[in-house]
Amino acid sequence: MVLRTGLLGGLIAAVAYASAAFAEPVEIRITHSITGGSQKEVLDGIIADFEQANPEIKVKQVVFDDDQYSDTGLITQLKSDSPPDIYFQWAGFPMQRDAKEGFAKDITAEMNEGGWKDSFLPSVWSPSMGMLYEGKAYLVPMTLDVTNVIWFNKKIFAEDGVKAPATWDEFMAVIKAVADKGETPIVVGNQELWPLGNWASHIASRVVEPAHYTAAFELKEPFSQPGFEKALNLIDDLRKAGAFNKDIAGLGADPAMSTFFQEAAAMHPIGSWLVPSANEMAEKDFDYGAFNTPLIDPANPTKDSVIGTATGFAVHAKSAHPKEAIAFLKFFTSLENQVKWAEAGSFSPVKGAMEQAKLDDKTKQMADMLASAGSLVPPPDTTYPVAVAESYYQAAAYVAGGEKSPKEALAWLDDHVKSMK
Secondary structure (H helix, E strand, C coil): CHHHHHHHHHHHHHHHHHHHHCCCCEEEEEEECCCCHHHHHHHHHHHHHHHHHCCCEEEEEEECCHHHHHHHHHHHHHCCCCCCCEEEEECCHHHHHHHHHCCECCCHHHHHHHHCHHHECHHHHCHHHCCEECCEECCEEEEEEECCEEEEEHHHHHHCCCCCCCEHHHHHHHHHHHHHCCCCCECCCCCCCHHHHHHHHHHHHHHCCHHHHHHHHCCCCCCCCHHHHHHHHHHHHHHHCCCECCCCCCCCHHHHHHHHHCCCCCEEEECCCHHHHHHHHCCCCCCEEEECCCECCCCCCCCCCEEEEEEEEEEECCCCCHHHHHHHHHHHCCHHHHHHHHHCCCECCECCHHHHCCCCHHHHHHHHHHHHCCCEECCHHHCCCHHHHHHHHHHHHHHHCCCCCHHHHHHHHHHHCHHHC
16 A cells, blocks of 8 residues: 555656646746847847746747837737736836836845845936836836937048037037038938937037926926027027938938938937947948037036936736746846847946947947936936927927927927926
C-alpha cells in the first residue's frame, strides 16, 4: 500500500512537471509609438534578450505612429477591457492624469526595492520633471528628450555663407540670407499644431516672466499681456521674412522631417528624436547640426533654457501580469541595456549610461545641451491641461499662417479658454 502510494505520488509529480514544462508562456503586451529606426531595432533586441532569459514570458508589441498614439490609440487602449500591461507615456500632466484616473499603477514599492529608483539620475525625480504624482512613482523613466532645437543643413549654410546664430537678430539675418537665395529657410509640419506650438512655447518662455508664463497656462492670468504678444510678434516676424514653408498648416510632422532630409529646406525645428530618424531615412552623406533657440532677452531668467521632457513606461493598474511587467522594465532599464539605448540615439535617464555609451556626435550634442542648460522648460502639453496647451498652439499657428495678428490671436486664445477655467 505504501509502495503504491509512493508510485502514485511520483506519477502525479511527473505529470505536474510535464504540464509546467509545456505550459504556454505568460504574454505581456507593451504599447508605444516607436515605429522604426535604431531605437526600434534596439528595443526589439532587448525584448528578444529578455524572452531568452525568461522563456516563461513573451512580450507582444502594439505599435502606433506618433500622432495616432497621441490622439486616439493610447486612450482607447487604456479604457479597453483588455488594456496593455505596459504603455509609453509622457511625464507631467499626461502621467499625473493617468495616476489620478486610475490607469497607471502605483509602483513606488517596486521602485524602492533593491535600489531601482536610485539607479536613475536624481534630476529625473525632481518635481519639475513630472515623474511623480503626490510623491508616488507611476512611471519608469525611459528617455529624456530635448523636444525642440533647430536642426540645420550644413551644406546649405555653407553655400549661403551663414553660420549657426547665437542671438535672435543673427537668426533673422540667417533667415533673410537663405530666403534671398530662393530657398525655404524653415520647414515645419504643423498639421497637428504641436511642432510649431512646442517651439512657440519655448520662445514665449524666453520673453515672458516665468511667473506670468505659468499663471497664463494655469488660466490665472490672461494670455493677452506684453510678454506673450512679444513672443507672437517674433513668430510674425519670421512669417513676414518668408521663413516658413507655404504648406505649414497642411503638412504633417513626419513629411516635414523627410523634406528636411531631402535638403528642400535649410532648417527644421523639432526634437532630439530626429537623430535616430536621420540614421534610418537620410542619405549617408547628409550633414546636419543643431542650435538651441537663440538668445532673445538676456534679462529673462530662462534665457539659456532648453525645452525638454521625460518619457517613460507605465504599468496599467489593471494589468493581468504586473509582476512580469515589472521584471521586463527592470531588465530594460539595466545599465547594460541602457548603454545600447543611448547608442541608438536616446538620452538615457540611467546613471552612467551616457558616459559608457559610444555616442554619435549629434546625440552627444543633445546630451551636452541638456547638461549645460540653465534651466529645463517642459512643453505645455506635458505640464498643463492639454486643451489649454493646444489652444496656445493654435494661436501660434494663426500667426504663423498670417490668419491673425498677434493681438488678435491672443484675444481669440483668451476667449477660447474661458470655458476651461
